[in-house]
Amino acid sequence: MENPFRIEVYDKTFAFKGYVGNPVSLVVTPRYNQISTGVLTVDLDHQRVGDLLADGARVVIYLRGVFLMSGKVNLRKAQGPLVQGELDFYIKDDFRFLSQVLGWPVPGSSITSQSAAEYAVYTGNAESVLKNVVAANMVTRLGMPVTIATNLGRGTVVPDGVSFRFHPLTERLFPALEQAGIGVTFKQTGTTIACDVFVPPVFGPVLSEKSGVITAWSWSSEDAAATRVVIGGDGDATARMFRAVADTGMEAQHREVFEVFSDSRGEETEAALLSRGQEALNENAPKSGFAVTLSESDHIQYGLNGLVVGAKVTIDLGFAVRTDTLREVTLSYSRSEGYTAQPIVGDISDNPDRTIAKFLARLKKGIADLKVSK
Numbered sequence: 001m002e003n004p005f006r007i008e009v010y011d012k013t014f015a016f017k018g019y020v021g022n023p024v025s026l027v028v029t030p031r032y033n034q035i036s037t038g039v040l041t042v043d044l045d046h047q048r049v050g051d052l053l054a055d056g057a058r059v060v061i062y063l064r065g066v067f068l069m070s071g072k073v074n075l076r077k078a079q080g081p082l083v084q085g086e087l088d089f090y091i092k093d094d095f096r097f098l099s100q101v102l103g104w105p106v107p108g109s110s111i112t113s114q115s116a117a118e119y120a121v122y123t124g125n126a127e128s129v130l131k132n133v134v135a136a137n138m139v140t141r142l143g144m145p146v147t148i149a150t151n152l153g154r155g156t157v158v159p160d161g162v163s164f165r166f167h168p169l170t171e172r173l174f175p176a177l178e179q180a181g182i183g184v185t186f187k188q189t190g191t192t193i194a195c196d197v198f199v200p201p202v203f204g205p206v207l208s209e210k211s212g213v214i215t216a217w218s219w220s221s222e223d224a225a226a227t228r229v230v231i232g233g234d235g236d237a238t239a240r241m242f243r244a245v246a247d248t249g250m251e252a253q254h255r256e257v258f259e260v261f262s263d264s265r266g267e268e269t270e271a272a273l274l275s276r277g278q279e280a281l282n283e284n285a286p287k288s289g290f291a292v293t294l295s296e297s298d299h300i301q302y303g304l305n306g307l308v309v310g311a312k313v314t315i316d317l318g319f320a321v322r323t324d325t326l327r328e329v330t331l332s333y334s335r336s337e338g339y340t341a342q343p344i345v346g347d348i349s350d351n352p353d354r355t356i357a358k359f360l361a362r363l364k365k366g367i368a369d370l371k372v373s374k
Helices: 049-053 094-100 111-116 126-140 169-173 248-254 270-283 352-372
Strands: 005-010 016-019 025-029 037-043 058-063 066-079 086-093 120-122 146-148 162-164 183-189 192-198 214-222 228-232 242-246 259-263 287-294 312-316 321-334 338-346
Touching: 005 025, 025 058, 037 049, 037 058, 049 066, 049 086, 058 086, 066 094, 066 183, 086 094, 094 169, 094 183, 120 126, 126 146, 126 162, 126 169, 126 192, 162 169, 228 270, 242 270, 259 270, 287 321, 312 338
Parallel strands: 146 192, 228 259
Antiparallel strands: 005 016, 005 058, 025 037, 025 321, 037 086, 058 066, 066 086, 120 162, 183 192, 214 287, 228 242, 287 338, 312 321, 321 338
């Protein structure tokens, strides 16, 4: 099968170096509001090896003309012997900027003036919050090669806004922006990386095994890990503020109560505590999802008619019908096996890699909150 991907290689100044038209293999995993990744494997004697090995090498990938990701080569591996050796290049999408940059309390001032404010607070609709945060911390403060698309005010208002005290941007922006109804993209355009948002589309056709669209699938469903969250805010001993949130509907449905505690030191207002509690409740909500392998046709292809990460997709396998978010899709090509597409709709609760990644993210976020709280 012909390779459906276009793979462009650039240097760290965004100068175009050439194409990789004949890789041994390529695996690309676009993700919704997370870092997309890719693994590109080429022969040791491939003409682009030198460019890909250079510090700051960049790769932009398209599928049938549809943009998938742009990012930096951050890891390189090789296998021998030389006569049949191969090089693997691991690529991280430019969405990674949101995890690499901190939100300063006073982004317009020097480091010695950061005590002038406890937090930088951004309020308004989701698109405005994102673009104001990126403008203040990436563009103005750090001078990164990022341009910000015109603000169209998309997404609902973010309750209580988003506050930063040297937190990585992604830790405070998500899941708030997603819950407000937008997806975020960073895309190499010319000599800059454009930051923009989109409203997730609805993919109309129902995907099913009966229709021949789905050739293989797996499904999992897991009950809630918590139905009530107690949140502890600022203060010590008897002066500490506590609040609670509960999903009473879930409790009635299962006739069971499951409490957890959320340490949210540094939060001083009731509204902020309730917001943190709702985030914890959402993280512990029931999880259900499908991983499917698609048999693509002229009408059902990834990137066509709104079938993209972030889209609302309906899966019907007879015993269960579910409409949920297309969270990620693994797109792969190899000389020996051709092209395949494997989307994940919803949350696959029994995937150990995703479970561990979510646990580590929560742990890291909690440690960061403790470090920056007063």
